[in-house]
Amino acid sequence: MTTIKKKLLLPETMARTGWDFVKSRDDVEAIAFSPTAPTPEFRALLRDADGVALTSTPLRAADIEAAPRLRAVGRIGVGYDAVDVQALSRRGIPLMTCGTDNSPTVAEYAMFMMLTLCKRGAAMDALVRQGRWSERYAAPTTELLGKTVLIVGFGRIGTRIAKRCLAMEMRVEVYDPYVSAEAIRLAGCEPVADLDAALPRADFVTIHCPKTPETAGMFDAARLARMKPSARFINTARGGLVDEAALYAALAAGKLAGAGIDVFDREPPLTDNPLFTLPNVIVAPHMAGNSRESLDRAALTVTRNLLSVLDGAPNREYVVNPEAL
Numbered sequence: 001m002t003t004i005k006k007k008l009l010l011p012e013t014m015a016r017t018g019w020d021f022v023k024s025r026d027d028v029e030a031i032a033f034s035p036t037a038p039t040p041e042f043r044a045l046l047r048d049a050d051g052v053a054l055t056s057t058p059l060r061a062a063d064i065e066a067a068p069r070l071r072a073v074g075r076i077g078v079g080y081d082a083v084d085v086q087a088l089s090r091r092g093i094p095l096m097t098c099g100t101d102n103s104p105t106v107a108e109y110a111m112f113m114m115l116t117l118c119k120r121g122a123a124m125d126a127l128v129r130q131g132r133w134s135e136r137y138a139a140p141t142t143e144l145l146g147k148t149v150l151i152v153g154f155g156r157i158g159t160r161i162a163k164r165c166l167a168m169e170m171r172v173e174v175y176d177p178y179v180s181a182e183a184i185r186l187a188g189c190e191p192v193a194d195l196d197a198a199l200p201r202a203d204f205v206t207i208h209c210p211k212t213p214e215t216a217g218m219f220d221a222a223r224l225a226r227m228k229p230s231a232r233f234i235n236t237a238r239g240g241l242v243d244e245a246a247l248y249a250a251l252a253a254g255k256l257a258g259a260g261i262d263v264f265d266r267e268p269p270l271t272d273n274p275l276f277t278l279p280n281v282i283v284a285p286h287m288a289g290n291s292r293e294s295l296d297r298a299a300l301t302v303t304r305n306l307l308s309v310l311d312g313a314p315n316r317e318y319v320v321n322p323e324a325l
Helices: 014-022 037-044 061-065 085-090 103-120 120-128 160-167 181-186 195-201 221-226 244-252 292-310
Strands: 006-011 028-033 050-053 072-075 146-150 170-174 204-207 232-235 258-261 282-283
Touching: 006 181, 014 028, 014 061, 028 037, 037 061, 050 103, 050 292, 061 181, 061 244, 072 292, 103 160, 103 204, 103 221, 103 232, 103 258, 103 282, 103 292, 146 195, 160 170, 170 195, 195 221, 195 292, 244 258
Parallel strands: 006 028, 006 050, 050 072, 146 170, 146 204, 204 232, 232 258, 258 282
Antiparallel strands: none
């Protein structure tokens, strides 16, 4: 008797740990696809898929309609603004993320950006390589010690960056209307109820919240203007949370000391993005959450999540839309 195999559509870029886990199952067939595949090609593959794992590939209502067998969707990461969750829920298809797999990595990267801006990493490197040793006192570096960091969002990542900032002997303030003041204080941080009132105190602002209708554009020109000229702004969360034009204007005018940006309104961004012309800006290609270790963890988690649904015992802690169950 021939057993019909469960078919998983997996991005070819997924780490080997996930592929190895799937290969350990005789009842599963793994089908690779390119995350940049044209929509018709992707939909053709979806037609026979029982589960799909996504990296940068969007999943819209029309894609879901093209997948009659689809029973589970996994994100290799935690963001899902490119996935039509309501369309999945209408079909009873759970969307599952990778929980805390990349949280330590993002927290480390936000810390790296803060330190790089303070210590003027690229500029100091250039002084030595270019024989400009005598200029080393022209613009001294600064410290994290005693500085105030305002963390916007106190979830999986925000709590971790808080621990790292406390270890650097910083004062940590937290804005998150969905977390109790008591929980924030228990973590050694100071809760703030009014974001606008907290901004003028901050030496650093680092964002760790999802992009939603509530948070989109939350850092506009008016909010950025509340920050002091010596402050630095870090975004390793999502593009669209900050007005890029307003951020450029503040940085170019000396109203902000620097910024570290890993995510952009448009990805990949155009190479003529004005932010790229500024020496007080460091950028990264939406990679804050991607280390060798986090990619290995996420690949294993996403394949386990998909198969948990197909096996009839979904890992509920990773489900974004529990109503689909």
